[in-house]
Amino acid sequence: MKLDFFKINTPKDIQKKIAENVRARRKEMKLTQEEFAKKTGVSLGSIKRFENTGEISLFSLTKIAIILDCDDELMQLFSKKHYNSIEEILDE
Numbered sequence: 591m592k593l594d595f596f597k598i599n600t601p602k603d604i605q606k607k608i609a610e611n612v613r614a615r616r617k618e619m620k621l622t623q624e625e626f627a628k629k630t631g632v633s634l635g636s637i638k639r640f641e642n643t644g645e646i647s648l649f650s651l652t653k654i655a656i657i658l659d660c661d662d663e664l665m666q667l668f669s670k671k672h673y674n675s676i677e678e679i680l681d682e
Contacts, residue, residue, distance in 0.1 A: 605644025608651075613641045615658050630657045 616626045623641070627634040632650045640646040646654075655664040673679050 602644065607644075609640050609642075609644040609646075612654060612658065626657075630654050 616623070619626075621629065623637050624634055626632075627637045630637070630650075630653045632646075632653050636646060636650050640650070640654075652661070652664060655661045
């Protein structure tokens with residue numbers, strides 16, 4: 591978990607930010623929650639809960655990512671190697 595001295599992102603903060611981003615993309619596509627649910631194959635109740643609380647299953651989030659053309663970004667999650675020093679980079 592990334593801890594910034596002045597701002598700590600909690601898991602709930604991250605969930606809510608992802609949900610806000612999805613809601614914004616849905617609205618850009620000019621889709622109602624009902625239309626989005628049909629298009630993604632995710633139940634309307636799950637879409638509403640996600641947009642309100644940030645809670646959703648990984649499977650449903652994956653369906654949403656595919657419709658929003660973000661599946662590549664989702665697949666890259668956690669794939670980037672983090673280096674602790676310049677020596678680690680040079681040794682590779």
